[in-house]
Amino acid sequence: MEHLRNFSIIAHIDHGKSTLADRLIQAAGLVDARGFRDQILDTLDLERERGITIKSNTATLPYTGLDGRTYQLNLIDTPGHVDFSYEVSRALASCEGVLLLVDASQGVEAQTLANLYAAMEHDLVIVPVINKIDLPSADVDRVKGEIETELGLEADRAILCSAKEGLGIQDVFEAIVSRIPAPQGDPSKPLAALVFDAHYDPFRGAVVACRVFDGRVRVGDHIRFLSNGAVYKVEEVGLFRLKREPRPELEAGQVGYILAGIKTVSDVRIGDTITLNEKPVAAALPGFREVKPVVFSSIYPVSSDDYASLQDALEKYKLNDAALVYQKDSSAALGQGFRCGFLGLLHLEIVQERLEREYDQSIIMTIPSVQYRFTLDTGETITVENPQYYPDPVHIKGTEEPYIRAAILCPDRYMGAVLKLCTERRGENPRFSVPGPGRVEIVCDMPLAEVIYDFYDRLKTVTQGYGSFDYEWIGYRSSDLVKLDILVNGEKVDALSLIVHRNRARTWAVQVCDRLKEEIPRHQFKIAIQGAVGGKIIARSTISAFRKDVTAKCYGGDITRKRKLLEKQKKGKKRMKMVGSVSIPQSAFVAVLKTDKE
Numbered sequence: 233m234e235h236l237r238n239f240s241i242i243a244h245i246d247h248g249k250s251t252l253a254d255r256l257i258q259a260a261g262l263v264d265a266r267g268f269r270d271q272i273l274d275t276l277d278l279e280r281e282r283g284i285t286i287k288s289n290t291a292t293l294p295y296t297g298l299d300g301r302t303y304q305l306n307l308i309d310t311p312g313h314v315d316f317s318y319e320v321s322r323a324l325a326s327c328e329g330v331l332l333l334v335d336a337s338q339g340v341e342a343q344t345l346a347n348l349y350a351a352m353e354h355d356l357v358i359v360p361v362i363n364k365i366d367l368p369s370a371d372v373d374r375v376k377g378e379i380e381t382e383l384g385l386e387a388d389r390a391i392l393c394s395a396k397e398g399l400g401i402q403d404v405f406e407a408i409v410s411r412i413p414a415p416q417g418d419p420s421k422p423l424a425a426l427v428f429d430a431h432y433d434p435f436r437g438a439v440v441a442c443r444v445f446d447g448r449v450r451v452g453d454h455i456r457f458l459s460n461g462a463v464y465k466v467e468e469v470g471l472f473r474l475k476r477e478p479r480p481e482l483e484a485g486q487v488g489y490i491l492a493g494i495k496t497v498s499d500v501r502i503g504d505t506i507t508l509n510e511k512p513v514a515a516a517l518p519g520f521r522e523v524k525p526v527v528f529s530s531i532y533p534v535s536s537d538d539y540a541s542l543q544d545a546l547e548k549y550k551l552n553d554a555a556l557v558y559q560k561d562s563s564a565a566l567g568q569g570f571r572c573g574f575l576g577l578l579h580l581e582i583v584q585e586r587l588e589r590e591y592d593q594s595i596i597m598t599i600p601s602v603q604y605r606f607t608l609d610t611g612e613t614i615t616v617e618n619p620q621y622y623p624d625p626v627h628i629k630g631t632e633e634p635y636i637r638a639a640i641l642c643p644d645r646y647m648g649a650v651l652k653l654c655t656e657r658r659g660e661n662p663r664f665s666v667p668g669p670g671r672v673e674i675v676c677d678m679p680l681a682e683v684i685y686d687f688y689d690r691l692k693t694v695t696q697g698y699g700s701f702d703y704e705w706i707g708y709r710s711s712d713l714v715k716l717d718i719l720v721n722g723e724k725v726d727a728l729s730l731i732v733h734r735n736r737a738r739t740w741a742v743q744v745c746d747r748l749k750e751e752i753p754r755h756q757f758k759i760a761i762q763g764a765v766g767g768k769i770i771a772r773s774t775i776s777a778f779r780k781d782v783t784a785k786c787y788g789g790d791i792t793r794k795r796k797l798l799e800k801q802k803k804g805k806k807r808m809k810m811v812g813s814v815s816i817p818q819s820a821f822v823a824v825l826k827t828d829k830e
């Protein structure tokens with residue numbers, strides 16, 4: 233076990249975590265320079281495009297130290313977004329130390345701190361690494377100062393590197409072997425392995441990534457998952473070396489994978505403990521919890537003929553994403569669809585994009601909602617995340633909505649703008665602190681519902697990209713909620729209904745009506761768009777009648793050209809949804825989400 237090191241890299245977004253991981257993998261000789269694809273660990277296309285890590289990955293790196301000994305370094309990659317903070321916490325629980333990466337020109341940012349606290353909670357050894365020293369704007373002394381004052385870490389011992397240029401990489405390796413302790417554990421004790429990730433292999437089923445704390449696991453063993461008692465026979469164990477590399481066994485201290493003919497990743501719970509069925513461990517490893525969705529939205533096929541195909545796509549998608557939950561749903565306006573629960577807005581966007589791109593689905597998503605709580609006059613408390621099930625107001629005795637505590641870090645010149653934004657979003661009780669010269673941290677309590685639409689985009693806009701944002705869940709608070717309905721030509725479009733705070737209902741209604749007015753094309757008749765609360769109209773816009781004759785400009789001459797244009801118009805219609813006699817384009821359902829016009 234002396235030769236093992238289990239570590240992770242944590243950083244604020246864009247500080248170079250993936251680039252450093254790739255560089256370490258390359259330096260360890262797992263890939264040659266020619267086969268070196270940028271950001272090997274970020275395997276999903278979407279991750280590559282957005283440049284953020286969505287799913288974590290792991291790699292075992294061989295390294296021969298300056299002391300002549302050969303080490304096996306297990307790099308556990310962590311997802312870089314608040315939506316996936318539970319997965320991060322399980323990955324950290326599998327490590328003995330972390331590299332805390334700080335960008336040499338940006339310095340310490342909100343996520344750096346949040347990550348540091350997470351690592352400290354697990355008592356990990358923290359190795360500060362200053363990255364991007366090749367940048368002309370790099371200011372190593374200033375960043376060292378911030379590491380001392382804001383993080384309370386010894387900056388003298390910070391490693392300087394450039395992941396991009398490959399500078400200081402050996403120093404990083406040496407710091408890992410000399411500062412991060414080898415894992416402890418007893419191979420002769422009953423097996424206790426922590427599940428920190430799972431992904432899907434179409435041929436082998438779920439690939440369970442785990443850290444063995446005690447005992448050992450071999451091919452042929454019967455393993456038991458403690459959370460649900462499920463038992464499986466182990467088909468293969470091994471290490472992650474970019475590809476899976478089978479081994480006869482995994483023993484205490486080791487990080488690797490288990491294949492056991494488990495059908496989907498939904499059968500595997502992150503944070504669960506694996507033990508041997510014949511000789512189980514007495515207690516589960518600490519920290520397990522069920523991951524619950526916090527944001528809900530319905531997905532409908534644009535054309536109702538595609539319902540079966542959407543169902544199929546969701547089933548396939550779900551094989552690889554245990555965090556997505558869904559059930560059948562139907563809407564008067566949009567027909568058959570699925571109500572889905574997500575970990576957060578980023579998770580929702582990922583699912584949406586992947587369904588469209590990888591599974592070729594044309595979908596409409598309804599306005600995301602959080603889970604509200606209503607106390608009824610019968611004394612019963614119900615949770616509602618679908619505006620369709622908003623209870624009859626006469627029976628409502630109390631309403632509550634989920635709150636988060638937002639932490640926003642930005643240069644102090646943006647403080648006014650950020651405060652204004654927080655107040656607009658019903659932020660309560662704002663507090664400030666000054667973590668360093670010229671910067672301010674604003675902490676305030678906000679309803680989750682106000683954050684899930686476009687808060688982060690707005691924050692980026694008002695701080696010209698300098699603001700960073702992080703949040704934690706703080707529970708339910710009582711609130712005054714109403715249901716806002718949208719009517720198109722007198723007909724309620726249930727998919728556009730929304731539960732909102734009473735004070736925000738009018739603003740929302742006006743925005744949605746305006747947006748729809750822009751998005752819905754003119755018809756041969758006048759269209760009224762209305763926002764209503766409890767039958768009372770609170771906003772209205774009108775689309776005047778218009779007769780669209782696309783062939784008019786063809787001078788009656790060329791018939792093939794005319795046909796082409798008609799063909800094109802038909803295609804355009806395909807992405808429309810008929811509501812009563814009005815066709816609403818798919819884009820309208822998305823556009824209403826973008827509340828603020830710049």
Ligand SMILES: Nc1nc2c(ncn2[C@@H]2O[C@H](COP(=O)(O)OP(=O)(O)OP(=O)(O)O)[C@@H](O)[C@H]2O)c(=O)[nH]1
Pocket residue numbers: 243244245246247248249250251252283284285312363364365366367393394395396397
């Ligand atoms: N100049 C310079 N650029 C770097 C260096 N390391 C990373 N970058 C660049 O910084 C950007 C962000 O790097 P990533 O490695 O994707 O950042 P990340 O921290 O992994 O981001 P997440 O996966 O979202 O957490 C990329 O454009 C990299 O090319 C470095 O040492 N020097």
